[in-house]
Amino acid sequence: MDSIRIIEVKESVFADNNREADRIRSDLKAKKTFLLNLMSSPGSGKTTLLTKVLAKLKNEMKIGVMEADIDSDVDAHTIANMGVDAIQLHTGGMCHLDAGMTEQGLKELGAENYDLVVLENVGNLVCPAEFDTGAVKNLMILSVPEGHDKPLKYPLIFTVCDALVINKIDVLPYFDFDMDRVAEYAHMRNPKLEVFPISAKTGEGIEAVCGWLRQQVADWQA
Amino acid sequence: MDSIRIIEVKESVFADNNREADRIRSDLKAKKTFLLNLMSSPGSGKTTLLTKVLAKLKNEMKIGVMEADIDSDVDAHTIANMGVDAIQLHTGGMCHLDAGMTEQGLKELGAENYDLVVLENVGNLVCPAEFDTGAVKNLMILSVPEGHDKPLKYPLIFTVCDALVINKIDVLPYFDFDMDRVAEYAHMRNPKLEVFPISAKTGEGIEAVCGWLRQQVADWQA
Numbered sequence: 514m515d516s517i518r519i520i521e522v523k524e525s526v527f528a529d530n531n532r533e534a535d536r537i538r539s540d541l542k543a544k545k546t547f548l549l550n551l552m553s554s555p556g557s558g559k560t561t562l563l564t565k566v567l568a569k570l571k572n573e574m575k576i577g578v579m580e581a582d583i584d585s586d587v588d589a590h591t592i593a594n595m596g597v598d599a600i601q602l603h604t605g606g607m608c609h610l611d612a613g614m615t616e617q618g619l620k621e622l623g624a625e626n627y628d629l630v631v632l633e634n635v636g637n638l639v640c641p642a643e644f645d646t647g648a649v650k651n652l653m654i655l656s657v658p659e660g661h662d663k664p665l666k667y668p669l670i671f672t673v674c675d676a677l678v679i680n681k682i683d684v685l686p687y688f689d690f691d692m693d694r695v696a697e698y699a700h701m702r703n704p705k706l707e708v709f710p711i712s713a714k715t716g717e718g719i720e721a722v723c724g725w726l727r728q729q730v731a732d733w734q735a
Numbered sequence: 736m737d738s739i740r741i742i743e744v745k746e747s748v749f750a751d752n753n754r755e756a757d758r759i760r761s762d763l764k765a766k767k768t769f770l771l772n773l774m775s776s777p778g779s780g781k782t783t784l785l786t787k788v789l790a791k792l793k794n795e796m797k798i799g800v801m802e803a804d805i806d807s808d809v810d811a812h813t814i815a816n817m818g819v820d821a822i823q824l825h826t827g828g829m830c831h832l833d834a835g836m837t838e839q840g841l842k843e844l845g846a847e848n849y850d851l852v853v854l855e856n857v858g859n860l861v862c863p864a865e866f867d868t869g870a871v872k873n874l875m876i877l878s879v880p881e882g883h884d885k886p887l888k889y890p891l892i893f894t895v896c897d898a899l900v901i902n903k904i905d906v907l908p909y910f911d912f913d914m915d916r917v918a919e920y921a922h923m924r925n926p927k928l929e930v931f932p933i934s935a936k937t938g939e940g941i942e943a944v945c946g947w948l949r950q951q952v953a954d955w956q957a
Contacts (some may be wrong), residue, residue: 554776555860555889556881583861585887606891608830608861636888638777639805639830639859658880658903659778665807666858667777669828681880684909 517589519601520621522581522614530644534612537619537647544625547733548615548632549726550648552670555636557656558680560588561713562722563631567597569723574628574730579618581610581635588633598622609640612647619647629730638663642670650675650729657681657690664698671702676709676725683712739811741823742843744803744836752866755834759841759869766847769955770837770854771948772870774892777858779878780902782810783935784944785853789819791945796850796952801840803832803857810855820844831862834869841869851952860885864892872951878903879912886920893924898931898947905934 541548553559560580567576578599580589589601602618604610610618615632624630632648634641653674655663658681664671671677677699679692696708707725711718763770775781782802789798800821802811811823824840826832832840837854846852854870856863875896877885880903886893893899899921901914918930929947933940 554778554858554881555885556776556878582888584890585884587884587887606865608859635861636776637830637859637861639857640862643828656880658878658906659776662807662809663777665809666804668806684880684906687906687909 517586517593517599517601518621519586519603520618522602522604522610522617530612533616534645534647537612537616538649541624541647541649542733545734546624546627546630547730548624548630548648550632550634550646550651552634552641552651552674553636553654554638554659557636557654557659558713559633559636559654560591562654562678562680562711563633564591564595565713565716565719566723566726567592567595569719570629570726571595571597573727575626576629576631577622577624577627579622579630579632581633583607583635604635608635608637609644610634610646611644615646628734629726638667638670642673649733652676652678654678654680655695657684657688661691661695661698664695664702668702671699671706674703674706676707678722679708679710680713682710682717683715739808739815739821739823740843741808741825742840744824744826744832744839752834755838756867756869759834759838760871763846763869763871764955767956768846768849768852769952770841770846770852770870772854772856772868772873774856774863774873774896775858775876776860776881779858779876779881780935781855781858781876782813784876784900784902784933785855786813786817787935787938787941788945788948789814789817791941792851792948793817793819795949797848798851798853799844799846799849801844801852801854803855805857826857830857830859831866832856832868833866837868850956851948860889860892864895871955872897874898874900876900876902877917879906879910883913883917883920886917886924890924893921893928896925896928898929900944901930901932902935904932904939905937
């Protein structure tokens with residue numbers, strides 16, 4: 514339990530976050546390292562999805578994980594217990610990660626050693642969407658209990674993401690959640706958004722997410 | 736559907752948010768208006784709780800509602816359709832409300848006409864907790880699907896709240912959620928926090944929340 518490195522990341526010193534993010538992506542391209550930025554509300558299932566995806570992919574490619582959190586390190590322990598390299602980024606109360614903070618994590622982790630690095634962002638549908646972290650792709654999770662109206666209320670995050678995972682479909686019978694409408698609302702924000710209905714708990718749909726991720730990593734390394 | 740006033744609130748001009756919040760509270764005290772700040776993650780059930788509470792209290796006291804949202808106005812319509820005065824505050828992308836933004840809403844609503852004004856904050860467990868809105872009390876919702884570990888990960892909001900509503904207890908059988916542990920973790924952050932397990936959907940526990948709110952309003956007006 515005491516092997517997790519905890520990095521206290523500082524707010525970026527860079528005035529132009531977008532330019533810094535582009536610089537990070539160029540650097541990752543040269544290193545053939547794919548960076549995925551994983552975002553959602555608190556409790557949507559980011560860490561659980563990650564454990565299921567890592568179980569399938571960890572023997573196919575070299576993977577490192579950066580767990581961002583305001584204060585705790587429970588998620589990094591969960592990942593490390595799977596035998597996957599993980600570090601914990603503490604944001605010191607900050608509600609999001611920017612490019613500079615992400616870069617501090619990439620350096621600590623040693624991004625050049627991995628095919629895939631996953632950044633689990635702070636649980637928040639608002640602020641993380643406003644800051645390009647330097648990730649190659651953004652994936653967000655919306656879970657069934659949160660409701661299908663969220664693309665109407667939190668438009669930006671649906672706009673900036675490349676893939677939308679709808680998690681907790683095992684509890685669909687107990688909630689008023691309309692799968693067609695959530696896709697319709699999400700595509701109003703972003704017509705190219707790929708949608709993956711899954712249950713991280715039961716494993717349903719995980720293979721489709723892994724397939725998408727495998728293809729993204731292969732395209733980036735080609 | 737076109738009767739909702741939408742107020743584009745601007746970021747506060749006040750350097751000292753806490754002092755401004757104290758000024759708002761003094762002013763509310765003089766007017767005998769109780770302001771409740773309602774916070775939670777997206778989709779935890781703020782508006783649904785509010786509709787259930789309003790149904791019980793709207794004939795007992797004069798109530799006004801300020802619905803804060805980044806972009807939509809669906810929640811204000813829901814409240815107005817109950818025959819309760821409601822305005823929509825648009826934050827223009829901002830992830831929280833501060834005291835100055837709240838005051839703009841109170842002026843538009845005409846706070847002096849109400850015993851109770853409810854501010855439904857932006858759905859976010861991080862940023863709203865950092866800004867005193869001038870509310871007399873803060874109430875937060877955590878819903879069962881979000882998990883009982885949230886007080887470990889989002890400490891500040893549990894610290895600044897006076898009451899914690901645990902919503903969606905009707906789906907407890909389908910989630911790994913430990914009611915004793917969430918109370919234990921929450922009380923580590925704030926020993927005085929009052930905890931109300933409810934289901935806004937079935938109505939279970941709503942009367943206890945109404946009882947708490949009645950007492951708070953009565954104490955403030957005494």
